[in-house]
Amino acid sequence: MVSELEADYRVVQGEAATRLLYVDADEETMATVARYVEGEYSDVELVGTTDAGAAVDTLRSAGWGCLVVGGDLPAADRSALVEAASCPIVSFTRAGRDADTDPVVAAATMVLEKGTDERILAMLVDKARQFAGAGPDGDDESLARTLTRLGDADEDIACFVVDDGDLAWASRPFETTFPVAAADVPDGDFDDRLAAVFGDVPDPGTSLVTVETDDAGSASAGSDDEGPVLRYYRYASHRIPDERRLDVFEDVTDRVERETRSGLYELLVEQARDGLYVFDADGVVVFTNEAFASMLGYDPEDLIGKHAAEIFAEGELHAAQRDIKNVVDSEDTGGAGDRTFLDCHGDPVPVSVNYTVLAGDETDFDGFVCVARDVTERRKRERELAERRDELARINRADALVQNVVRELGQVSSRDELEQAVCECFLEVDGVTLAWVGNREGASDRIVPGTVVGEPRQYLHDLLASASVDGATGGPAMRAVRTGDVKLAADLRDGDREDVWRSLALSHDLYSLATIPLIHGETVHGVLAVYGDRPEAFGDALTDRFHLLGDTIGFAMTAVQNRRLLEEDVTVELEFRADSDEARLVWLAQACDCRLEIVGSVDLGEDVLQYLAVDGASVEAVADAAVESDAVTGARVIRAEGSDAGVVELRTPWSLRSALSEVGARLEAAVITPASTRIVVEAPSDADVRAIHEAVRRSNPGATLVTKTEGDRSRLDGREGIGVTESLTDRQQEVLQAAYLAGYYAWPRDTTAEELAESLGIASPTLHQHLRRAERNILDALFGE
Incomplete structure (x- = not known):
């Protein structure tokens, strides 16, 4: 069957x-x-x-x-x-x-x-x-033969036949299987001895670790390193009494260690933050961990099988092949470098790669193992650092230009020298090829170049000769003068090519332009034009300093003019007259029906103290009328000379004397009547009359130039006083001048120290300190060696 x-x-x-x-x-x-x-x-x-x-x-x-x-x-x-x-x-x-x-x-x-x-x-x-x-028939001898054969099949297996708790037979000694002190329990049955070794009788089918004991036989907790790992099986024996059983212990230490290492390796590979991948000899991905696949936006199974050409950016495959060949030829084991991969969307991913060549059995190259790290953030930080370094370098170059200009300005003695020094400083800036300083020509809106440094100068000749010269020179240069703002054309190609100045500049390979008004206070002395031979030639750092440079150069021009005014023997006297009711202080002369003359002023920064000689009205009435105006923030009587004359002090936010000083001129006389204003100004022989006229008209609309007279300044009086005043600080001169004009030195005094200190906005002790130091400096200048 x-x-x-x-x-x-x-x-x-x-x-x-x-x-x-x-x-x-x-x-x-x-x-x-x-x-x-x-x-x-x-x-x-x-x-x-x-x-x-x-x-x-x-x-x-x-x-x-x-x-x-x-x-x-x-x-x-x-x-x-x-x-x-x-x-x-x-x-x-x-x-x-x-x-x-x-x-x-x-x-x-x-x-x-x-x-x-x-x-x-x-x-x-x-x-x-x-x-x-x-x-076998089940007796001890036949059972022993069977079990011995089983035990001999694997040296890691130990078999024990247990009869009613006692050890009836063993394929190897108990002490050999359990080499610990607890195995020496005398007269104990098999389960007692197991309990002594493991702390308790173990459950069959479990993996166990032996436990070390002390000399007295007491068990203590152990670790994986203190004994073998055993697998325990228990079987019932057939054809022998039910109280018999077969216990089998298998030493699985090596297997557990291998599995542990394998699991650990797998965990390390999968959990590693760095990407791991393997290319075979043909450049095909045969392994990748999750980190590398995620780096490129893939699932691992989708990335495996792709050729390097599919995931490398353009040019990278050839570079990688060259590096691998060099490594193989030099018999090195690996190398490192940066590579650019493409993610699943085709976007570049910069990666730092360390690779190890896999040597084949029959070839020198069987592939390579790579450790990859995404360096996108590193590259970003490097770019940011490079940009910061470049910006710092640009700032340093810009600051160096400012320092050079300031240093040169302190060494010049004339406006021509000043303009030449400024233009030469700009020519030292990388990319700048042409610089010139221009001024308005007469009463027209045309800017005419004066000092010119650099090339191509033919551009300026062509510009001045162009049919629409007014429009050309009245372009960015004139706009800078009118508005007082820097005008920047970073790329001349971006704009209306119909502009003559623009088309001519491009024809001479000039691609960027900055026009910088040269300003001091409210006075524009001229304009500085700087050209670059490429777009964006100046940079943000230099552009940010153009205003500072314009103000610095304008201040220097004012200082040069004022110094020449003091030093020159030949000067010009300009007389202006304004018949308009809008002329400054005419309203006060009309209100009090008197004659006013500006006899002095002291610039305090935000405010100015002006001293007016009054003729034909009570000084108290003039002071009271003045404070009623929004243009005057304070007024007091300095001195009364009878009932219709004296001196009044006004605190105002403006000063004709300060405005004229900005253009290198000096106020000689200013007489205001109810009908008109007469102003006399002294200036150097080569002064910018137009700038002086504009300074006068800002406070006296409608003022016209009546006469211009050349004169030979006396070498007496004033000349000797120049050295004396040079010994004073600005603050000392300011306080001393205010004290003199306010009648502090008159006898009897027209103003007290407390009144003078209040006018100057300082404490009385501070006033006396400034006066004493100023007086000592003057005496040192006069009598000192």
Whole structure:
């Protein structure tokens, strides 16, 4: 009847003493068992089938020595096999099945964990033969032979037969298997000795770690390094009393360590923050961890199989191949460098790569392993640092220009020298090729270049000769003069090419232009034009300093003019007259029907103290009328000379004397009547009359130049006073001048120290301190050596 079963595997070894029926859905394991039986046993007939239904019919109609049931069969088939079997059953199953859930396990004479290594297969066949009655007869001697064979199959396995708690037989000494002090428990049964080693009797099927004990035998906690890792199995013995059992301990230390290392390596690779990938010899990605795949926006499985050409930016593949060839030719093991990859969207990703060449069995190169780190943020920081360094360099160059200009300004003695020095300083700036200083020509709105430094000068000749010269020279230069603001054309190509000045500049390879008004106070002395031979020639740092440079140069021009005014023997006297009611202080002369003359002023910074000589009205009435005006913030009487004359002090936010000083001129006289204003100004012979006229008209609308007279200044009086005043600080001169004009030195005094201090906005002790120091400096200048 056995032959009627259509088996998947059938092994018949001569006159078989044992017939085994093996039913399993796992055909691969079944084939392994069949090959093992065929090679190791000559007295076993094995019939293997995956058809559980046919096996049930065969079990009912024919006798078998033992039924082996695999663990992968459906529950219904397993139940049917148990009901049909009249022979011992071996459950050949994987871990996880127990008697409560599996009828085969509940009915089995032995439950063996499924496996295909030799020790498992030996135990399976030997136990099945034993249960079938054809193997060892179950006495201690035959059992020992079987177990010894099992133990010899693997030196890491130790078998122990335990009879009612006592050790009946062992494949190797207990002390060899458990080399710890606790194994020496005298007269203890097997379970007592196990408890001494492990702290308690372990549960079968677990992985254990031995525990070291002290000399007294007391257990203490151990670690993985203090003993081997053992796997504990327990089996019931067939054909021997129920109180006997088979305990098997397998040393799995090496396996656990390998698995631990493998798991650790896998964890390290997958959890590494750096990207890891492997190219084969053809440049195909054969491995990548999550970090590298995420770096490029891929899932690992999508990146594997891509060629380097697909993920390298243009030119990078050739560079990588060259580096690899150099490494292989030099017999180095690897190298490092930066590469640019493309992410899944085709965007560049800068990566720092360290690579190790994989040497092949027959070739020098079998691929390479790479560690990659995204350096996008690093590159960004490097760019930012480079930009900051460049900006700092530009700032330093701009500051150097300012310092050079200031240094040169302190050494010049005339306006021509000043303009030449300024233009030469600008020519030292990288990219600047042409610089010139211009002024308005007469009463027209045309800027005429004066001092010119650099090339191409032909550009200026062409500009002045152009048919629309007024429009050309009245372009950015005139706008800078009119508005007082710097005008910057960073790229002359961006703009209306119909502008003559622009088209001419481009034709001479001039691509950027800055026009800087030269200003001091409210006076524009001229304009500085600077050209670059490329767009964006000046940079933000220099552009930010153009206003400072314009103010500095304008101040220097004022200082040069004032110095020349003091030093020149030949001067011009300019007389202006204004008949308009809008002329400054005319309203006060009209209100009081008197004559006013400015006899002095002191500039305090935000305010100016002006001293007016009054003729034809009460000084008290003039002071009272003055404070009624929004243009006057304070007034007091300095001196009354009868009922209709004296001196009044006004505090105002403006001063004609200060305005004229900005253009290098000096107020000689200013007389205001109800009908008109007469102003006399002294200036150097080469003074900018137009600038002086504009300074007068700002405070006296409608003023006209009446006369211009050259004169020879006397060398007496004033000349000797120049050296005296030079010994004073600005503040000392300011306080001393205010004291003199306010009548502090008159006898009797027209103003007290307290009144003078209040006018100057300082404390009385501070006033006396300034006066004493000023007086001492003057005396030192006069009488000192």
